[in-house]
Amino acid sequence: MHQNRRSLLASAALALSAILATPLAQAQDSWPAKPIKLVIPFAAGGTSDILGRLIGEKLQVALKQTVIVENRAGAGGVLGADAVAKSPADGYTLLLGTIASHAINPAMKPRMPYDALKDFAPVILLGSISNVLLVGTEQPYKNVQDLIAAAKAKPDSIAFASAGQGSSQHMSGELFKLLAGADLAHVPYKGSAPAIQDVIGNQIPSSFETVTVALPHIQAGKVRALAVTSAQRAAALPQVPTMQEAGVPGFDVASWQALYAPAGTPAAIVTRLNGEVEKILAQPEVKAKLDGLGLVHGANSPAQFADFNRQEIAKWTRVAKEGKVTLD
Structure with a gap:
């Protein structure tokens, strides 16, 4: 009798797990079922805005869903990034983040409204300039x-x-x-x-x-x-040496742009976004526009991008400490 009771309890637990998991699984399978918002934490007209609108336009086609681009400028990208960090982790709010919002400000400002690593799901590094x-x-x-x-x-x-x-x-x-x-x-x-x-x-x-x-x-x-300032010469300026070639060893700085989602966004959605954006960046028309902006892109996974982000924060934390630089 005890064995039958244990079997019944186990079956009930499995059934309950399946019932609870179904809405999440369905949500991921049907994503995107409504418009997606892409927040650009800078004013219109800059590199981030141009790139974000290009990605948003192409994602609409790839995902067969409207992508609404919203400029939310202020505090070096912090205001817009904070809004996304506090948004639902359902794949319907994304951020066009940068070196400012996710490396320099977190390293230099003693008071930040978000944790650049813990509060975001890294999707893809779009490129560096x-x-x-x-x-x-x-x-x-x-x-x-x-x-x-x-x-x-x-x-x-x-x-x-x-x-x-x-x-x-x-x-x-x-x-x-x-x-x-x-x-x-x-x-x-x-x-x-x-x-x-x-x-x-x-x-x-x-x-x-x-x-x-x-x-x-x-x-x-x-x-x-x-x-x-980059480790390699810029394609647009092949005659100009790098800082390292000019006699400053270890110098490597590039301004980068990236796509983030709020922390907790389902891994399946993050993976799909990464794959779709990689396809977009490989399109000849998009590649030509990236070249025009001076952006260099290399394929990367969410995990590789997360590792890069950690390294960038560590670099600028060191610069802040050794150079005694603060932004507040």
Whole structure:
């Protein structure tokens, strides 16, 4: 009798498990059954916005479901990222995250409303863009070593512009100061446009800027490119050496863009999104647009991207500590 009772209890438990699991399984199988929201935590018109809208447009076709793109700018990407972190983990809210929202701010700000690793499910690293060290055409610096020598001779006498406090351009400069031992003064601007215009006008001697923004000005001879910040030369600037080639060992910085979902999003949905986006990024039309933005993409799984994200936070935490940099 006891054996029969145990069998009945076991059968009931299995039946209950099946009943409880059915809605979740059905939800994953039917996903997406309603419009998906893609949050871009920056203003319209920038690289993140252009890339996000391109991905959103192509995902609509791939998933046969509407993708609504929403710009939610503020605090270096933190406001939009926080909204997604606190959204339901059902695959219907996604984030176009960046190095700012998921590496620099988490490493540099003592108070963050979210945990960049624990509160998100990494989907895919979309691509990275190298920065480039620029000087005005009237400046005497012909190469990186010229600039380093001048900065060491007179610490804080040479300024570098950036697109803003906590931007990848700013942090490229901070890492340069650490690795090259060149004490430059940081001057943050409200965006890339005013920063590069002052370099062109020789009102500030140098800046770190994305290849995307700097390229037309370099090609027009309005600024001089001394080195790119990535480990490999930029395809758009093959004649410009890397920082490592220019004599700054260990220098490797790229501004990156990525897709995230809230933590707890079913693995099946994350895996499908990763696969669909990989197919999108391989399309010739999309690849051409990525090349135009200066974005370099390499296939990656959610696990590989998660590992990359951890490494990036560790890198900028070290820079923050050694350079005594905070963003609050």
